[in-house]
Amino acid sequence: xxxxxxxxxxxxxxxxxxxxxxxxxxxxxxxxxxxxxxxxxxxxxxxxxxxxxxxxxxxxxxxxxxxxxxxxxxxxxxxxxxxxxxxxxxxxxxxxxxxxxxxxxxxxxxxxxxxxxxxxxxxxxxxxxxxxxxxxxxxxxxxxxxxxxxxxxxxxxxxxxxxxxxxxxxxxxxxxxxxxxxxxxxxxxxxxxxxxxxxxxxxxxxxxxxxxxxxxxxxxxxxxxxxxxxxxxxxxxxxxxxxxxxxxxxxxxxxxxxxxxxxxxxxxxxxxxxxxxxxxxxxxxxxxxxxxxxxxxxxxxxxxxxxxxxxxxxxxxxxxxxxxxxxxxxxxxxxxxxxxxxxxxxxxxxxx
Amino acid sequence: xxxxxxxxxxxxxxxxxxxxxxxxxxxxxxxxxxxxxxxxxxxxxxxxxxxxxxxxxxxxxxxxxxxxxxxxxxxxxxxxxxxxxxxxxxxxxxxxxxxxxxxxxxxxxxxxxxxxxxxxxxxxxxxxxxxxxxxxxxxxxxxxxxxxxxxxxxxxxxxxxxxxxxxxxxxxxxxxxxxxxxxxxxxxxxxxxxxxxxxxxxxxxxxxxxxxxxxxxxxxxxxxxxxxxxxxxxxxxxxxxxxxxxxxx
Numbered sequence: 001x002x003x004x005x006x007x008x009x010x011x012x013x014x015x016x017x018x019x020x021x022x023x024x025x026x027x028x029x030x031x032x033x034x035x036x037x038x039x040x041x042x043x044x045x046x047x048x049x050x051x052x053x054x055x056x057x058x059x060x061x062x063x064x065x066x067x068x069x070x071x072x073x074x075x076x077x078x079x080x081x082x083x084x085x086x087x088x089x090x091x092x093x094x095x096x097x098x099x100x101x102x103x104x105x106x107x108x109x110x111x112x113x114x115x116x117x118x119x120x121x122x123x124x125x126x127x128x129x130x131x132x133x134x135x136x137x138x139x140x141x142x143x144x145x146x147x148x149x150x151x152x153x154x155x156x157x158x159x160x161x162x163x164x165x166x167x168x169x170x171x172x173x174x175x176x177x178x179x180x181x182x183x184x185x186x187x188x189x190x191x192x193x194x195x196x197x198x199x200x201x202x203x204x205x206x207x208x209x210x211x212x213x214x215x216x217x218x219x220x221x222x223x224x225x226x227x228x229x230x231x232x233x234x235x236x237x238x239x240x241x242x243x244x245x246x247x248x249x250x251x252x253x254x255x256x257x258x259x260x261x262x263x264x265x266x267x268x269x270x271x272x273x274x275x276x277x278x279x280x281x282x283x284x285x286x287x288x289x290x291x292x293x294x295x296x297x298x299x300x301x302x303x304x305x306x307x308x309x310x311x312x313x314x315x316x317x318x319x320x321x322x323x324x325x326x327x328x329x330x331x332x333x334x335x336x337x338x339x340x341x342x343x344x345x346x347x348x349x350x351x352x
Numbered sequence: 353x354x355x356x357x358x359x360x361x362x363x364x365x366x367x368x369x370x371x372x373x374x375x376x377x378x379x380x381x382x383x384x385x386x387x388x389x390x391x392x393x394x395x396x397x398x399x400x401x402x403x404x405x406x407x408x409x410x411x412x413x414x415x416x417x418x419x420x421x422x423x424x425x426x427x428x429x430x431x432x433x434x435x436x437x438x439x440x441x442x443x444x445x446x447x448x449x450x451x452x453x454x455x456x457x458x459x460x461x462x463x464x465x466x467x468x469x470x471x472x473x474x475x476x477x478x479x480x481x482x483x484x485x486x487x488x489x490x491x492x493x494x495x496x497x498x499x500x501x502x503x504x505x506x507x508x509x510x511x512x513x514x515x516x517x518x519x520x521x522x523x524x525x526x527x528x529x530x531x532x533x534x535x536x537x538x539x540x541x542x543x544x545x546x547x548x549x550x551x552x553x554x555x556x557x558x559x560x561x562x563x564x565x566x567x568x569x570x571x572x573x574x575x576x577x578x579x580x581x582x583x584x585x586x587x588x589x590x591x592x593x594x595x596x597x598x599x600x601x
Contacts, residue, residue, distance in 0.1 A: 299403065304440040305450070307400045308510060309428035309458035318453065322444025323492075 001196070012158060014041045014130055015097045031213040032273045036155040036156045038097075039126050044068040044127060046100030047188040055148055055343065056117040059335050061086030068093055069100025069129070073249045079105045082114035082143070086333075089118045091131055099128035108169075110138035115146070115333045120159065122151030122180070138170035146336050147175040148343065149186065151159030153208055155180040167194035174331050175202045176340060176349040178347060179210025179239060186215040194251050203324045204233030204241050205344065206271070207351040213242035220253040220283075227259040228319035232324045235243045235271035236351055246278040247288065264294045266325060267316075316352040321345050353378040353549040354399075355520050358408035361398050368394040370574035376518075376567075383560055386571035387593040392553045393437065395571070396522040399551075400434035401427050409451065414518055415572075416588060428454075429461035431517030435507040435524055440443040442494040448495045451513055458461045458514060479512040483539050500566060501532030508539035519543065519550045525559040537562030557589035559561070572597040 013019045017039045021028035024311060047067030054065075064087070069076055089104065108114055120129070130152075137143055151157050157180050163171055175185050189198055202214040227247060235241045247258045264273045277290045286350060297319055305315040327344050331337035354376040361369040361509060367389045376382045386392050389572075398405045401410060401424035412419045419427055442450065454574065456466040480487050481503045495503050504524060524534055540563050544550070554565055560568070560582065568577045568584040572593065577600035578584065588596065 234439065245447045298440075301442055303400075303402050303424060304436065305442070305454075306424040307428055307434055307452075308454035309403075309425050309461065310422065310454055311425045311457065311461075314453070314457060315425075318445055318450075319442070322442065325444045 004251060012130055012160070014101050014128060014143055019055075027244070030192065030240075030244075031182055031184050031211065031334055032184065033156070033158065033184070034129045034309070038122065041128050042097065044100045045094035046070055046268055047072070047092060049095045050092050052093075052276065054088065054119050054121055055150070056088055056119065056336060056339060058264070058339065059086055059088075061115070061117070063088040063090065064104075065090040065092060066102050068095050068198070069102040070153045072074065076101065077103045079107070081109060081175075082116070083109045083112045084114055086115045090115055090121060091119070091129065091295045092121045092301065093124050093127050093129055093318040095127045097122040099130070100129040103132045105134045105136070106139060108141040111140040113142040114152045115144045115336065118145060118147045120149045120157060121149055122148075122157070124155075124209050125152050125298040126154045127156070129155065129157040130159045131159045133159070133321045135163040135171070136162060137163070137165045137171060139166040140168040141166070142170040144172040144332055145174075146331060146333065146340065147173070148340065149175070149177045149185060149212070151178070151180040151183060153180060153210055154352060156182045157177070158184045159186065163189040165190060165198070167192055167226070168196060170197040170330065172199040173201065174327065176344065177202065177204040177212040177214060179204065179206045180197045180213035182211050182213070184213040184215065188217045188334060189219065191218055191225050193220055193225035193228065193256065196225050198225070198227040199330065200227070200229045201327050201330055202231035202243070203232070203327050203344065204235075205324070205347050205351060206235045206241055207236065207237045208239060208240035208311050210239045213244070215244040217246045218248070218258070220247070220249045220256045220258065222296070223252065223254045223256070225253065225256050227256075227260075229269035230305060230327050230330065231262045232264065232327050233273075233274050235239075235268055236266040236267035238268070238270040241274045242274045242275045245290075246280065247290075248280045248284050249286050249288065251282045253283045254288045256283065256288065258286070258288045260290040265320065266294050272278070291304060314349070317345070317348045320348050354412070354414055354551065356412045357396070357410055359412060360408045362406045362408050363394070363395055363404060367408070372571070374576055376549045376551060378549055380566040381544065381550040381552060381563065381570060382567045383565040384551060384569050385557070385585060385588055386559060386569050387553065387597070389556065390571045391435045391574045392555070393522060396520045396546065396553055398435055399520055400432060406414060408453055412413055424462065425457065428514070428516075430522070433511050433514055433516030433518070434520045435504075435511060437523040437526055439495050439503040441496045443496050445494050447492065448476065451510060452489070454510065455513055459516065464578055467592040469528045477508055477515060478508075482512070482542070484507055484535055485509060491557070493573050500527035501529065504528055504532065504536050505539070508536055510545065517523055517548055519548065521550065521552045522543075523554060524552070525554060525556065534562060535561070557585045560585045569594055570600070
């Protein structure tokens with residue numbers, strides 16, 4: 001079966017300003033790329049070749065690293081075939097200004113169970129980055145993808161993935177976004193039903209004037225498939241979070257079970273959260289639900305914790321960590337989960 | 353120890369406490385009794401520093417130090433502990449994590465070294481056993497799914513771990529059956545010491561059968577209208593609040 005066109009926009013090419021999405025593109029309504037990026041983007045110089053490791057250095061596995069969009073061989077394209085184990089995929093940027101675009105294809109072999117630890121490690125400034133990924137999961141393959149986006153406040157970064165699942169395949173994803181001038185993480189999944197499972201989760205932790213956009217589209221094309229989505233995040237200072245989640249159930253995709261939740265904390269008057277959960281259901285025999293909440297921290301709970309001697313900032317970090325913790329608990333790879341939990345705790349202490 | 357003078361407190365436009373004065377010397381247990389709406393919870397929340405409780409006049413000091421200027425956590429580090437009438441549920445924060453965070457935050461504020469994990473676990477295990485609490489419960493989210501009695505025991509456990517100088521019990525008996533009440537009261541009595549003062553805030557005399565106060569004060573209309581020894585509590589139980597409040601008026 002061929003994947004239908006599920007991309008939320010046309011192809012982005014940093015060399016061609018006419019491909020830059022703007023607010024007028026429905027899928028980019030809250031994240032105006034053209035406004036954030038210059039019309040002409042210089043190609044970033046080659047980056048320093050990185051030491052192996054990164055945030056997930058403690059986990060044994062293979063590594064593919066891009067430095068300013070180039071592999072160690074100087075390629076901007078790479079292909080990975082995963083037959084099990086852990087693969088680190090790192091996008092490191094040390095450029096001051098300039099831009100790069102890279103493309104990676106990841107194939108997960110039939111019946112294989114693999115973990116992909118994908119990191120965006122921004123060490124430069126004011127750069128424009130564009131990563132395009134294609135995932136192909138063969139029958140019965142299982143991939144857990146954990147994405148950590150850690151970039152400077154003045155960077156513009158877009159990561160767009162297409163995921164095509166075969167029957168009986170499982171795709172599990174957790175994205176941790178910390179924002180940038182504009183940071184967009186987009187995932188489009190072709191879901192064949194046929195016993196395939198999708199879990200797509202997200203967490204965003206935003207402060208200052210950072211902007212993060214988590215966008216997902218799941219298209220259920222065949223019967224008997226499940227999708228479970230849980231995104232939680234918080235926005236403080238003058239930051240802006242965008243959550244766009246769309247689940248489409250095509251005609252004939254009966255016995256689809258699809259659930260989507262988005263819960264957010266708005267922690268400042270100047271922050272903004274735009275949430276757009278959508279279900280498009282064209283089949284009859286389905287079980288679908290979505291929920292969306294935006295609230296504030298419970299003032300009484302905060303007082304209770306403070307009354308035990310915990311300073312306000314630490315009390316807030318404790319409450320917000322517990323809030324997003326529900327998402328992190330769903331990461332199956334234990335060491336990866338622990339590393340992400342520690343990262344989130346530290347980030348929250350800095351934000352509160 | 354605790355000295356409150358002419359305390360006026362408003363919530364929004366409404367004045368709740370209207371010139372309350374009260375002294376609790378070191379080592380003593382004082383009960384504050386009063387009818388509903390007298391300002392009992394306002395007194396406990398004001399002493400603990402709940403936002404929104406505006407002190408419009410008067411002072412509250414602990415060993416001569418102004419409490420009212422301090423943030424809630426700073427008051428706790430000075431030794432103030434409020435046992436909540438309705439302890440909050442904090443999903444996702446295991447009770448044990450919460451306890452350790454609180455203990456070490458207070459130590460840090462006082463410039464003391466943090467308590468290491470082994471010593472902490474040993475201490476908390478012993479304290480939980482005293483209160484007949486299942487240790488596994490402490491691995492769950494704080495107070496989440498706890499019964500009323502378990503929540504109150506959790507408050508006493510926190511109190512035991514934090515070893516406050518001034519202990520404020522706000523309607524600690526509410527929602528407790530007689531067995532839970534006895535366990536909680538024993539936990540409180542075990543903490544009586546010459547260096548510690550307690551303010552027991554309650555509507556009913558029942559709790560004071562288990563925690564015998566040195567002094568009893570009647571709070572009505574935002575002020576202390578009568579004070580006496582433990583017999584005053586029994587008199588209130590027999591005669592109700594109306595007469596004593598009317599006599600004071």
